[in-house]
Amino acid sequence: MAGRLEGKVIIVTGASRGLGQYCAVEYGRQGASVAVAARTEQVRDPRLPGTIHDTAKMVDEAGGKGFAVACNVAEHESVMAMVERVIERFGHVDVLMNNAGIQAPGNCSTIELRHWDLEMRINVNGMFYGTRAVLPHMTERGEGNIINISSVAAEMSRSGAYGVSKVAVEGFTERLAEEVQEQGIAVNCLKPVGSVATPGMFFTREQDAPSLDEADPLRDRYVEAAVLLAEQTVASCTGSIFNDAQAVESLADSETKARFAGL
Numbered sequence: 001m002a003g004r005l006e007g008k009v010i011i012v013t014g015a016s017r018g019l020g021q022y023c024a025v026e027y028g029r030q031g032a033s034v035a036v037a038a039r040t041e042q043v044r045d046p047r048l049p050g051t052i053h054d055t056a057k058m059v060d061e062a063g064g065k066g067f068a069v070a071c072n073v074a075e076h077e078s079v080m081a082m083v084e085r086v087i088e089r090f091g092h093v094d095v096l097m098n099n100a101g102i103q104a105p106g107n108c109s110t111i112e113l114r115h116w117d118l119e120m121r122i123n124v125n126g127m128f129y130g131t132r133a134v135l136p137h138m139t140e141r142g143e144g145n146i147i148n149i150s151s152v153a154a155e156m157s158r159s160g161a162y163g164v165s166k167v168a169v170e171g172f173t174e175r176l177a178e179e180v181q182e183q184g185i186a187v188n189c190l191k192p193v194g195s196v197a198t199p200g201m202f203f204t205r206e207q208d209a210p211s212l213d214e215a216d217p218l219r220d221r222y223v224e225a226a227v228l229l230a231e232q233t234v235a236s237c238t239g240s241i242f243n244d245a246q247a248v249e250s251l252a253d254s255e256t257k258a259r260f261a262g263l
Contacts, residue, residue: 003031003063005230009090011035011083013073013130014100017050019149019196019222023097024055026223027230028064035086037071038100073100073126074118083133095145095230096134098127098169107160116161123165127172135180143184147229148173150191150241166191170241177239186238188229193243196222221248221260228252 010027014020016038024034036055043049056066067089071082086093102122104115111119127148138144150173153159154166170189177187196219225247232238237251248260 003029004227006031008032008094008230009035009086009092010095010097010230011037011086011093011130011134012097012099013037013071013126015055016052017048017055019192020097020099021050021055021058022196022219022223023099023226024066025058025062026227028059028066029062030227031064032095032230033065033067033090034059035067035069035082035089037069037073037082037086039070039072073129074121076125076129079126079129080133083130083137087137092141093134093137093144095147096130097147097149097226097230098130099149100126101149101151101165103162107158108164111161119161119165120168123162124168124172127169131172131176135185138185139180139183141184143233144186145230145232146176146185146187147226148187148189150189152191152193152243154191173241174239181234181238184234186232186234186236188232188237188239189241190225190229190247191241191243192218192222193245194218217260217263221245221263224248224252224256224260 005027010032012020012024012034015024015036024036027034036052038052042051052068056068059066069082069085072078100122102119104111104119106112106115131146148169150169151166153163154170156163173187173189222244225244228247228251248257
């Protein structure tokens with residue numbers, strides 16, 4: 001049986017591990033061709049496993065077509081080159097998930113200037129660069145879908161500079177959605193409502209993060225929300241900011257809602 005995203009070409013930035021990897025693999029399971037775009041080409045710390053090549057292989061094993069593309073979202077030229085390679089490989093781009101992000105230490109009054117610059121370059125500029133790189137292509141085709149990844153930190157007054165960057169992500173989502181609606185491009189925002197286990201969460205602990213083979217209802221609901229948003233068009237949903245629970249409640253069928261009702 002064909003997957004829900006059969007024939008779609010999807011770019012996921014920051015997909016060498018964590019939430020980006022989880023979404024990329026599920027997109028592959030649903031039949032998509034997935035460009036895995038991130039910097040990590042080899043593991044440098046065993047506590048942070050995962051590379052773009054690992055994720056691309058996992059996408060293949062899930063039933064999709066994985067394509068590993070080295071990309072630094074903080075550099076405009078790198079992002080442009082990545083999108084060009086994806087279009088050269090697959091012919092088009094249906095969905096861009098701007099997932100790459102970083103959380104630097106410190107709040108707004110104490111964060112080091114270099115950390116502030118890095119956080120904004122990746123979390124905000126990286127999203128902007130990716131979006132601008134795919135917009136001409138999507139506009140020419142008259143359709144497209146952009147998913148920006150935020151965080152509950154955008155709602156928290158003590159979330160520091162990271163929260164500021166995610167407020168920017170959400171504001172950008174709402175404004176861009178209005179601007180490109182007539183071009184047939186849907187723009188929405190997704191954030192996890194709770195803590196989904198990722199390798200980064202276990203970086204300083206003496207244990208490994210759960211593998212994709214282990215059950216994790218919170219992770220499953222998050223990737224379901226990511227699939228639901230990847231299915232949207234301008235006619236069905238644009239300009240919305242969802243946490244994963246809200247996305248499932250608003251966009252899923254009754255059977256899927258019932259599956260996650262206990263969380």
